[in-house]
Amino acid sequence: GAVVSQHPSRVICKSGTSVKIECRSLDFQATTMFWYRQFPKQSLMLMATSNEGSKATYEQGVEKDKFLINHASLTLSTLTVTSAHPEDSSFYICSARAMGGVLNTEAFFGQGTRLTVV
Amino acid sequence: GNSVTQMEGPVTLSEEAFLTINCTYTATGYPSLFWYVQYPGEGLQLLLKATKADDKGSNKGFEATYRKETTSFHLEKGSVQVSDSAVYFCALSDRGAGNMLTFGGGTRLMVKP
Numbered sequence: 001g002a003v004v005s006q007h008p009s010r011v012i013c014k015s016g017t018s019v020k021i022e023c024r025s026l027d028f029q030a031t032t033m034f035w036y037r038q039f040p041k042q043s044l045m046l047m048a049t050s051n052e053g054s055k056a057t058y059e060q061g062v063e064k065d066k067f068l069i070n071h072a073s074l075t076l077s078t079l080t081v082t083s084a085h086p087e088d089s090s091f092y093i094c095s096a097r098a099m100g101g102v103l104n105t106e107a108f109f110g111q112g113t114r115l116t117v118v
Numbered sequence: 119g120n121s122v123t124q125m126e127g128p129v130t131l132s133e134e135a136f137l138t139i140n141c142t143y144t145a146t147g148y149p150s151l152f153w154y155v156q157y158p159g160e161g162l163q164l165l166l167k168a169t170k171a172d173d174k175g176s177n178k179g180f181e182a183t184y185r186k187e188t189t190s191f192h193l194e195k196g197s198v199q200v201s202d203s204a205v206y207f208c209a210l211s212d213r214g215a216g217n218m219l220t221f222g223g224g225t226r227l228m229v230k231p
Contacts, residue, residue, distance in 0.1 A: 006161065034219070043207065043223045044162075093161050095219070107211070107219055109154070112161040 002028045004096050006110025013084055013117055021079045021113045023094030029074035030096035034107065035067070038091040050077050084117040091115075120145045124208045124222035131198055131229050139193040139225045141182075141208035149210040151175075151184050151191040152219070156205045165193075165206070203229045 003026040013019050023033055032051050036044040048064075050056040050071035058064045066088075068080040077096075081088055091114050095107040124141040131137060143149065150169045154162040166175030171186035180195045191208060208222040 041224075041226070043221050046218070049218065095162075108164070109162040112159075114159070 002026075002096075002098060002108045004030075004094065004108045004110045006094050006113055008113060009111055010114045011116070013115070015085055015117055016083055018080055018082045019084055019115060021081075021092055021094070021115075023077045023079070023096065023110050025075045025096045025098075025108070028096075028098045028108075030077075030098060031074065032097045033071055033077040034095045034097075035069060035077075035079050036093045036095070038093060038112075044093060047079075081115065084115070086117045089115055089117045120149070120210060120212050120220045122208050122210055122220055122222035124206075124225050126223065127205075127226035129225060129227050131227070133200055133229055133231050134197045135229075137193070137195040137198045137202075137227070139206055139208075139227070141191045141193065141222060143189050143191065143208075143210050145189075145210055145212050147212045149212040151182070152209045152211065153180070153182055153191070153193050154207040154209060154221075156207065156224070158204070162207065198227070198229045200229045200231055203227055 005024045007022045035047045038044050046059050047062045048056045048058045050069045052071050052074050056069040071077040093112045094110045097107050121144045152167045153165040155165045156162050166177040168175040168184035174183045182191050182193045205224045205226045207224045209219045211219050
């Protein structure tokens, strides 16, 4: 099946610094990538949807200036948490949807990134 | 709008017990339905899916049947193993909503030896 690689898997940063998380589709082209946030023992909350070459669409309540999303190519999207604070500590997961074909109905998920802000 | 409701956990079973995790959905269109599994500290993996009514998805001994009349997609396994301990998410994808995934709240399964 299609593979989505997310990096890093874990990151610890100091409060006030920025952290970049990468999401790559390794063997398919992803027209759309999704970024989710997951709090402990809770479901996934969609943060934003990004389409290659255009601005991301953010869900209500998600600060676009704090969570910068760039989808510069069909295989790479990045999420940058700017000026991170302890309340941003969470598990962030990306997913990617392929262009057309039988993969079109399915989203493939990265391994997730555990962000801890100290 | 679309929504997915699944039974709250945790569900605790002994090894080789029968598993059912209920999932019902509300959708404006004709969604595809999915079960994802999340092992501790990891992302989500697709477990199985069904794209139209009466389809049965199956994988690794797990099964779920797309029931349009009851708007359900219950997950079942005849004999669980300790290695099945994880969080299971029911989800739907609706073309009318741009194929965006809508997730249920997740159900934690714990299997004891």
